[in-house]
Amino acid sequence: KNEVEQSPQNLTAQEGEFITINCSYSVGISALHWLQQHPGGGIVSLFMLSSGKKKHGRLIATINIQEKHSSLHITASHPRDSAVYICAVGSNSGYALNFGKGTSLLVTP
Amino acid sequence: KAGVTQTPRYLIKTRGQQVTLSCSPISGHRSVSWYQQTPGQGLQFLFEYFSETQRNKGNFPGRFSGRQFSNSRSEMNVSTLELGDSALYLCASSLATSGNTDTQYFGPGTRLTVL
Numbered sequence: 379k380n381e382v383e384q385s386p387q388n389l390t391a392q393e394g395e396f397i398t399i400n401c402s403y404s405v406g407i408s409a410l411h412w413l414q415q416h417p418g419g420g421i422v423s424l425f426m427l428s429s430g431k432k433k434h435g436r437l438i439a440t441i442n443i444q445e446k447h448s449s450l451h452i453t454a455s456h457p458r459d460s461a462v463y464i465c466a467v468g469s470n471s472g473y474a475l476n477f478g479k480g481t482s483l484l485v486t487p
Numbered sequence: 488k489a490g491v492t493q494t495p496r497y498l499i500k501t502r503g504q505q506v507t508l509s510c511s512p513i514s515g516h517r518s519v520s521w522y523q524q525t526p527g528q529g530l531q532f533l534f535e536y537f538s539e540t541q542r543n544k545g546n547f548p549g550r551f552s553g554r555q556f557s558n559s560r561s562e563m564n565v566s567t568l569e570l571g572d573s574a575l576y577l578c579a580s581s582l583a584t585s586g587n588t589d590t591q592y593f594g595p596g597t598r599l600t601v602l
Contacts, residue, residue, distance in 0.1 A: 421593040477530040
């Protein structure tokens with residue numbers, strides 16, 4: 379099973395700050411997903427990466443396949459970014475996803 | 488396009504009972520995955536179906552089962568409920584014609600409480 383580690387576990391930032399959330403995994407993967415979960419449970423897929431870098435608005439996700447590491451960056455953070463961010467990896471064989479424990483982000487005004 | 492829908496949204500059962508949860512994927516999506524989310528274990532993969540076939544199963548006991556119908560709608564069933572089965576059960580749909588490299592679209596979840 380692919381062990382997925384996220385850091386930090388909890389993060390508090392002031393509005394406008396640059397935020398980085400990290401994800402490391404133990405074995406090779408087919409793809410890495412970044413998910414956002416707001417209070418109440420709804421999960422939204424932010425990015426799916428198999429190499430390089432993707433950007434959507436103020437969010438940037440990068441992945442280093444050799445180092446088995448991915449980062450999610452939020453530029454100019456806003457209170458509405460407060461949520462749990464979850465990293466999930468797909469194995470090279472099969473269709474399952476393994477999840478990190480999540481990073482709880484609170485952005486204060 | 489309508490999103491992924493799950494019914495019911497909330498459910499309370501007692502130990503020993505069984506429960507069936509339903510998931511309707513986004514139109515055109517043929518893959519449905521089920522996940523269990525608990526405060527202690529986080530999100531865990533239950534199983535994935537594509538065109539009525541289970542392609543992958545997570546590390547859960549046989550009390551957890553599922554199926555997919557020809558219209559891609561999926562159900563999961565938990566028999567002989569235990570207190571530890573209390574969780575948020577999420578389903579997600581995707582095109583997923585090749586592996587797990589497609590974006591997954593999640594439903595709102597069914598919150599199951601076992602008393």
